[in-house]
Amino acid sequence: MSAVAKMTTPNSADAKSAAQSSDTAERILDVAERLFMAHGYDGTSMRMITGEAQVNLAAVNYHFGSKEDLLREVFRRRLSWLNAERLQVLDALEAEAGGKPLKPSLIVEAFFGTLLKMGEEPALGGMTFLRLLGRTMTEPAAFIRTFFAGEYAEVMGRFKDALFRALPDVPREEIAWRFHFMLGAMSYAIAETDVLSLIDGFEVSESDVEAEAARQLKARLMPFLLGGLRAPLPQLPLGMVPPSAAA
Amino acid sequence: MSAVAKMTTPNSADAKSAAQSSDTAERILDVAERLFMAHGYDGTSMRMITGEAQVNLAAVNYHFGSKEDLLREVFRRRLSWLNAERLQVLDALEAEAGGKPLKPSLIVEAFFGTLLKMGEEPALGGMTFLRLLGRTMTEPAAFIRTFFAGEYAEVMGRFKDALFRALPDVPREEIAWRFHFMLGAMSYAIAETDVLSLIDGFEVSESDVEAEAARQLKARLMPFLLGGLRAPLPQLPLGMVPPSAAA
DNA sequence: CTATGATTCAAACGTTCGTTTAAATCATAG
DNA sequence: CTATGATTTAAACGAACGTTTGAATCATAG
Incomplete structure (x- = not known):
């Protein structure tokens, strides 16, 4: 009989070897x-x-x-922590604000800062997981995209709602677009596969300096994201409505 | 004998059928x-x-x-146009400025606007090529990254230099980082594989509305990129020097 | 110790992959 | 028409893929 068929982690009930599972x-x-x-x-x-x-x-x-299940599990053990942490930080902020809208910078910090913190913590996957996440977000395979959609749905909705309330004068579809752009800047930055890296001499971060690289990335990226979010609204020639205008 | 071995496109010397090659x-x-x-x-x-x-x-x-050669040729026929167009636009701007630094918005427009224009032109690949480009930029395969590095080197250097001169008070490494972030926001946006798309109902653009989608994307993205580029500088706790501080 | 289930192991399964081959077909030049 | 090289075709190649199998080994409970 296989381990997956019985729906329980092997050795899970073992007390002595519980530490190493x-x-x-x-x-x-x-x-x-x-x-x-x-x-x-x-x-x-x-x-x-x-x-x-x-x-x-x-x-x-x-x-x-299966191999597909393995990939899902690789992500699940990291994303379950990330989702919980993001929601907890947002909950704490909203509780502190007592019904009033949050500052956009706090929302952005809660969403992106939480993720970037994983890069500093080897126990949470470190930069290896961050790079994997960044590269996988543009994978075209259907089963990957379906899995990601399910994993992200709740958190994404909560943070978009928070941004809607924080920026009541900005059209919701514009906020959705800019959230999209922020996600892209972050994904690409953490993927570390860009063309620039090969053109100039780019030093791949090793285990020791990895945490420092993550801190640098965060310090550089957050101002950029906020600058983009607060940029003047585009004058559109009007037209179709693109991704996700609804809550 | 194979066509690739003789280093010339088949039928290339044929006058009558030259149109269809x-x-x-x-x-x-x-x-x-x-x-x-x-x-x-x-x-x-x-x-x-x-x-x-x-x-x-x-x-x-x-x-x-080979299959690898095929992928390279798929990109080469589009990137050769893109590289030439980007350089030509930049040359024209610099000639017009007569030695004085360009406005950052003009540089960004020349670099990213030129690419996004391809999405409106089916003859240049349209949104299909834009999506392919966005998704391929995070592909880990070594031969792909090597190819991209070679294709982009010259243009990238020219535009970074232009930005350095346009923003003399901003540390060069900060400009390199923000160029990096802008590339990421654009790549991810044109890849159209994001999680948001599956969560809300996202309409994939069809051939007719494709050009309109490209115009929308450009109108939304450019202000975001400029906002990020002009954002306040981060106060860094000092540390290592990351990607591409040199010219 | 013995019995039982979890885990590991070597081996093989059928499928699909990129590539190659050699003959057949096509188009053009002399 | 005939000869020549370009192109297309059907078939096969060996390698690598994810998965399955059944026996061997291990750890634990009674």
Whole structure:
């Protein structure tokens, strides 16, 4: 019988070895996270993963079911923390404000700052996960996009609503667009795959300086995002309504 | 003998059929552009391409050499126009300014506006190519990144220099970072693969409304980019020097 | 110790991949 | 018409892919 069929993590009831849980499954997740980041989903084979993790080829199917399920689990263990943290920070801000609209800078900080903080924390995936996330957001595979949509729906709605209330004079569709642009600037920045990197000498951050790189990125990115969000509204020649005008 | 081995486009010397050139090669390029956009490089097989283009499986290898060469040619025929156009616009602006620094808005418009104009022109690839470009910029495959670096090097250097002269009081590394962020916002926006799209009902642009979508995108994006570029400088706790501080 | 279920293991499955081959077909030049 | 090179075609190549299988091994409970 396979581990995934019985809907429970192996060794989960074990008290003595609870600290390390399933060594095999976790080692697979760590290696998969790094290889998916470096080579993409299609570019990473099961044999690459199981080889580096030093587990049997069948271990992935046994513990996770399939390669697609593995990718989902790689993201789930990080995004569950991120979603909870983002909601908690937003809840705290709104409670503190007592019904009044939040300052846009606080909302942006809560959404993007929370994510960028993961880059400083190796236990939360560090820059490896941030890069993986940035690169995966433009993956065209249907099952990936469906998964992301489900994982992000609630949080995205909450933060967009907060921005709508914070900027009552700005058309909602314009806010949705700019949220979109901010997401893009961040995704691309954390992906670290850009053309510029290869043109000039770009130093890939190593484990030690990784946290510093994440802090730098955050310090540089946040002013840019806020500047874009507050930019003068475009004079449109009127036309169709693009992404997500509704709440 | 293969077509690629003799270093000349088939039928290139033919006067009568010069208008259509090699029908097969061009049909392959058009289909490949669309499929690479929809499914990514690894997700698109030679059999998908040759099947939709209604050519023999061996036609790609015959006309282009390999699958990698095909992808490079798909981009080359669009980027050669884009590079030339960007340089020409910049040259014209600098000639008009007569040695004086350009306004940052003009530089940004020359760089990003030129690209976005391709989305309005089906003959230049339209939104299909824009989406392909946006998605490919975060592809991790080494041969793709190497190719992009070579294609972009000259133009990127020219525009960064123009920005350096336009903003003499802003640290060069900060300008490089913000150029980076602007590239990201644009890449992600034109990729149209974002999570938001699936959460709300997002209408994929069809051939007729495609040009209008491109105009909308440009009208919304340019103010955002300029707002980010002009944002207040971050107060940094000092630290390492990240991407591309040199000219 | 023995029994039971979880986990690991080596091996093989069928499929799809990019590429190559050699013959067939086409278009043009002499 | 005939010869020559360009192009197309059908078929096959070996390699790599994700997954499955059934036995071996391990850890724990009674």
